[in-house]
Amino acid sequence: MHKNVQTLLQKEMTRKEFMATLGFGAATVMGFGSILKLLGGASATSKKQVSSGYGSSAYGGSKVS
Numbered sequence: 001m002h003k004n005v006q007t008l009l010q011k012e013m014t015r016k017e018f019m020a021t022l023g024f025g026a027a028t029v030m031g032f033g034s035i036l037k038l039l040g041g042a043s044a045t046s047k048k049q050v051s052s053g054y055g056s057s058a059y060g061g062s063k064v065s
Helices: 002-010 015-030 032-040
Strands: none
Touching: 015 032
């Protein structure tokens, strides 16, 4: 790994390439998988469907049939 870092530091690159490399490194550190989950719509909490009792209707009361 040390050799890879040294190679990256010695490589000449444009400002655009540097910013892209820096952005990729930041995304990796923050958790690229978590970012993909967030963008994909995966929710950490799920809402349970309540069929009866408090919270089963829009106002929290009971349904009249």
